[in-house]
Amino acid sequence: MKLLRVGPQGHERPAILLDEATYLDLSSEVDDFNEEFFASDGLKRLPAVVDRLRATVDPSPLSKVRIGAPITRPHQILCIGLNYSDHAAETGQAVPTEPIIFNKSPNTLIGPNDDVVIPRGSTKTDWEVELGIVIGKRALYLKDEAAALDAIAGYTLVNDVSEREWQIERGGQWVKGKSAPTFNPAGPYLVTPDEISNVLDLPMSLVIDGKVKQNGSTATMLFSPTFIVHYVSQFMQLEPGDLINTGTPPGVGLGSKPPAYLVGGETMVLTIAHLGSQTQHVKKFE
Secondary structure, rough: OOOEOOOOOOOOOEEOOOOOOOEEEEEOOOOOOOOHHHHOOHHHHHHHHHHHHHOOOOOEEEHHHHOOOOOOOOOOEEEEEEOOOOHHHHHHOOOOOEEEEEOOOHHHHEEOOOOOEOOOOOOEEEEEEEEEEEOOOOOOOOOOOOHHHEEEEEEEEEEEEEEEHHHHHHHOOHHHHOOOOOEEEEEEEEEHHHHOOOOOOEEEEEEOOEEEEEEEEEHHHOOOOOHHHHHHOOOOOOOOOOEEEOOOOOOOHHHOOOOOOEEOOOOOEEEEEEEEEEEEEEEOOO
């Protein structure tokens, strides 16, 4: 299944994608894709809900509606740093032997095609195409990676936008350079695991103004999604609807020679196979 949320910002409605051009509004039977939905086995009940509604509700055209983030604001957005060895190399940092975990403010979450805003005073706003994991059930001290797989509701495409000066040069943890408003576009869909035959073989790309900046694959991840979820659960409790960004392949602005960053006016297009595409226009804070 491909779950999505449609409608004006702050008033999104839960829906399911029927094909590339149409969706089915689920709001008459599903409140939202939130913590309660995932915690109450909403995904297991959803096929029956869809079957009932398809008999009475007409499909709607996707082209006529805004697409929001595929989940409501989560308890937390966690990120895994330097999870691609070639990305670590381009930034001049050592390949980690364990996942590097940091936080990102949950209010960074926006729709896949919403504008990304360069924050006030920023000169080093950067891009990062990433695979996102959505947690489907409360997870603490998971036994193994099989249990971790059972705790995954699905996957989504994210742009882990980052302000590198604030992240690296201003002291403290990375969260400061990761948490400006609009810094986490997500979607267009939450894709359930059964839709993806091999999550470790998904081509991914990021293009700015027609120029390919990132062209990689989840095949080069150091730590797999199930390893990450199992590992994180040994240190903190994951809640239903939480989001984990799993790292980016090479091609970010920080790794360019010389480094190059967003200045405003650009258009970013991100794609991960089976997870869809995003398009964001970049604006300066006003």
